[in-house]
Amino acid sequence: MEQLPGGRRPPLVSTLGLGRRSWEVTLDEERGRLAWRDPRPPRRGSENCFVPTSEIIAVEETEFNKKQRNTGKWQKMAKPHAFTVYYVKKARNHRWRCSDVTFWCVDEHLCNQWIQALKELLEMQKCRPKHLLVYINPYGGKRQGKRIYEQKVAPLFSLASISTDVVITEHANHAKDNLFEVNINKYDGVVCVGGDGMFSEVMHGLIGRMQKDSGIDQNNPKAPLVQCNIRIGIIPAGSTDCICYSTVGIADPVTSALHIIVGDCQPLDVSSIHHNNTFVKYYVSLLGYGFYGDILKDSEKKRWMGPMRYDYSGFKTFLSHHYYEGTISFQPAKHALGSPRDKDRCRTGCYICKESEQQLAEQHKTCGLNHEEDEEWKVIKGKFLAINAVNMSCACPRSPKGLSPAAHLADGSADLILVRKCSRFDFLRYLVRHTNHDDQFDFSFVDVYRVKSFQFTSKLSEDNESSVTDIGKKRFGQFCRDHPVCCCNIANSTWNCDGETLDSSAIEVRVHCQLMKLFARGIEENCKDEAAYSHSSVEQLL
Ligand SMILES: CCCCCCCCCCCCC/C=C/[C@@H](O)[C@H](COP(=O)(O)O)NC(=O)CCCCCCCCCCCCCCC
Ligand SMILES: Nc1ncnc2c1ncn2[C@@H]1O[C@H](COP(=O)(O)OP(=O)(O)O)[C@@H](O)[C@H]1O
Ligand SMILES: [Ca+2]
Secondary structure: OOOOOOOOOOOOOOOOOOOOOEEEHHHHHHOEEEEEOOOOOOOOOOEEEEEEHHHHHEEEEOOHHHHHHHHOOHHHHOOEEEEEEEEEEEEEHOEEEEEEEOOOHOOHHHHHHHHHHHHHHHHOOOOOOOOOEEOOOOOOOOOOOOHHHHHHHHHHHHHHHHHEEEEOOOOOHHHHHHHOOOOOOHHOOEEEEOOHHHHHHHHHHHHHHHHHOOOOOOOOOOOOOOOOEEEEEEEEOOOOOOHHHHHHOOOHHHHHHHHOOOOEEEEEEEEEEEOOOOOEEEEEOOEEEHHHHHHHHHHHOHHHHHHEEEHHHHHHHHHHOOOOEEEEEEEEEOOOOOOOOOOOOOOOOOHHHHHHHHHHHHHHHOOOHHHHHHOOOOOEEEEEEEEEOOOOOOOEOOOOOOOOOOOOOOOEEEEEEEEOOOOHHHHHHHHHHHHHOOOOOOOOOOOEEEEEEEEEEEEEHOOOOOOOHHHHHHHHHOOOOOOOOOOOOOOOOOOOOOOEEOOOOEEEEEEEEEEEEEOOOOOOOOHHHOOOOOHHHHHHHO
């Protein structure tokens, strides 16, 4: 076939049947779209449709069934030839569905030409995965992981000619351990079916494997980690599904399967946690001490309740109203362009993430990684109801805007939210603002900082000489004088790290810019959806 400069072909334009009518169908490689237009003079109800070629899922030759043959004017014609194009249809609230359209014509050669052209176009989409490794946690969320995968996801993968090796996990850490053994180069990506905990397992397997293969010691908090280029896809089947919701805009298995099929790629910041120069864990969504740590600890005993356990434990923890004393020292993320109080959110193709990544790379080139230690540390001592460090907005169905609505997925920074001791009523007002449009940082007892690293020690462990903040204390003697130490401490809380508890309370955290990649594209801009959740009735009551 004739080619345009750059190897592109001229548009393929034909008059094809769609339903009972003839349509002008165009496959335009240069504009990257398949369009079909009713050629009759425009009138009410006549449609023009198009699909970006990057969102075509599959093309198949179709047998016309009897029903179709018995309708329409072409009833008396020779047997028509037909093909079906499966494509992504975008519905409300970031939901994607697989839709299809069947075109027909009498000319067999023309039909084959279309099928061939569409297949070649699909072949050219190099970012699409062909072979995937799938881990299913059958016990996550409402224990529907296996059913969700088999009924909603596997048929789409097979339609898109994606082959899979499926592992149904038999115990915790099964997926993680398995990732250290498999021939990972065989796969174009790894899919986890489950919640944030299951994602965390797969991520630890992949990042750990990557560092091991490259001879990097994860116990060294300053080690420059090797980026993980194998993408992870998340099929949400857990209790919170915050990582999926915050990177796709909805926790919906079909939507996520389609993002995997079209080969989307979203880089993601990952933070590492160390205790006394020993690696503890990585996290990508929430690292929370106090409120969210206590909820998690209590909820683990109530797993049988399913996702409801978090509401039950949330209510209990809210009533207990515990606060914790400790010291936080952090390094502000000076390279990051945004701030946590920005009105603009991280959206598909976010320029703040791109620019911040470049700034950070520039800094590392000119000053090296060790120079970071000499940069300014801010130290804050106080009594806190919650300390939340979030790498992303942490939007989820319970809170569609999340814990930090303006946090970025891939800017090399985390938002550190400090909620100081306040009344139960004030804390409730703060919580409720996670569910409506009001600013949850606009309280005197809430502070938020964009950071690239931080350390924490609880008051209980502060006297321990080996604690990480003692080192911080010696070096940065400045403490916040507005919030003096109080002696009425209760006990330590627990850290909630992407939904898993940590054993140590004294920790050292560092954000690694874009350490890994997801099959996602961030949240797409869509004004219709922003208005989808309005002021909650609870807030109106307060
Ligand atoms: C009064 C309503 C207040 C609603 C406040 C909602 C804030 C929700 C923010 C949720 C941030 C979630 C961050 C993500 C954490 C996940 O990584 C992690 C693991 O997920 P996985 O189980 O899928 O593996 N999930 C969690 O740690 C669970 C967090 C649970 C948050 C539930 C909060 C409910 C709070 C209810 C307070 C009730 C007060 C009522 C007073 C009358
Ligand atoms: N087969 C299994 N049996 C028990 N636990 C498992 C299994 N597979 C994975 N897990 C663990 O279950 C935990 C929670 O999984 P997750 O999918 O996040 O569900 P949820 O969102 O309900 O917490 C994770 O820590 C994971 O390591
Ligand atoms: Ca970030």
